[in-house]
Amino acid sequence: MSMTLQDKVAVITGGASGVGLGIAREFVAQGARVVVTDLRKDRLDDAVAQLGPRCEGVVADVTRLADMELLYRRVEARHGRIDAVVANAGIGDHAPLGRITEEQFDRTFGVNVKGVLFTVQPALPLMSDGGTVVVIGSTASVRPPAAMSVYGGTKAAVRCLVRAWIQDIKGSGIRMNVLSPGAVDTxxxxRAAEQARGADGVAPLLASMGEGNPTGRIAAPEEIGRAAAFLSSDASSFVTGVELFVDGGMVQV
Ligand SMILES: NC(=O)c1ccc[n+]([C@@H]2O[C@H](COP(=O)([O-])OP(=O)(O)OC[C@H]3O[C@@H](n4cnc5c(N)ncnc54)[C@H](O)[C@@H]3O)[C@@H](O)[C@H]2O)c1
Incomplete structure (x- = not known):
């Protein structure tokens, strides 16, 4: 049994930056062939240039089913199958109750919930026994910060989707899990810290964000990447339906 991702075919949405790029980097390092998707070709090209020849980029908006179906037709033509899906693309902004708009609600649920459905459902025909799905959630699913109710709601929703989906696909041999990071140094x-506090305020703000968990720091993207690789590898062959918090213990205390 392989404990790595050697020669697995993986699709990672929103992989041009941040957490998704960190996951793609780890998957490539473990020998996977990786298809990263994102909204803008120039940003995907930059990411693929960093990730090397085992990686390719496809522009696809997770909220558009037609984009995702086209993506999977391309993956099928090139690789014939998918072993691992990582539904990572996600957005979130602040709005306290009283200032939440319909547009913000629809946009956030559109990317974070409908986008996860449109990422997972059309991938299934290309997946078989041993296949894996990792949905990137957030500690906000159980501990949403003030002014992040809509975002937290989307992340609670995806853990619910996964718990139902593992029953729907019973007997397929495909596993599905949620990986929920706390703050990640992306x-x-x-940029958001700089906007809020200015250039000199970035390091102190990031440091203060880590103080709320037992490790006393925030995560590096590659730490999320290694956890996603574990959930996508045969090393986690009996793990399905969990929400794995990769948050330095934040929500456990
Ligand atoms: N960064 C954190 O601290 C943190 C913490 C917990 C959870 N997360 C989760 O990690 C995931 C990635 O977040 P991030 O921090 O890396 O953000 P990010 O903005 O750096 O990266 C997200 C990527 O998704 C892409 N994207 C956005 N909408 C898309 C769409 N409709 N279709 C395809 N791609 C789209 C963006 O272009 C971007 O490249 C999200 O699901 C987020 O909720 C992040």
Whole structure:
């Protein structure tokens, strides 16, 4: 039994940056052939240039079923199958109750919930016994910060989807799990921190974000990548339906 991703065919949505890029980097390092998707070709090209020849990029919006079906037709033509899907593309912004708009609600649920459905469902015909799905959730599923109710709601929704889906696919040999990070040190988090606190405020803000968990720090993207690789490898062959918190213990205390 292989404990790595050697020669597995993986699709990672939203892989041009942040957590998705970290996951793609780990999958390539473990020998997978990786298809990353994202919204913009220029950003995908940059990511593929970093990730090397075992990786290719396909522009696809997870909220558009036609895009996702086209993506999977391309993957089928090139690789014939999918071993691992990582539904990572996700968005979230702040709005306290009283200032939540219909547009924000629809956009966030569109990408984070409908997008997960459109990522997983059309992939299934290309998957077989041993296949894996990892949905990237968030600690916000159980501990949503103030002004993040809509985002937290989407992340609670996807853990519910996965718990029902593992029953729907019973007997297929395909496993599905949710991987829920706490704060991760990504470019987008650093940009948001800079907007909020200015350039000098980034390091102190990131440090303070880590203080709320027992490790006292936030995650590096590759730490999320290694956990996603575990859930996508045969090493986790009897793990399905869990929400694995990769958060330095934050929601356990
Ligand atoms: N960064 C964190 O601290 C953190 C913590 C917990 C969970 N997460 C989750 O990790 C995932 C990735 O977040 P991130 O922090 O890396 O964000 P990010 O903005 O750096 O990356 C998200 C990527 O998804 C892409 N994307 C957005 N909408 C898309 C769509 N409709 N179709 C395809 N691609 C789309 C973006 O272009 C971007 O490249 C999300 O699901 C997020 O909720 C992140």
């Amino acid at each position: 470019l987008s988090l650093r």
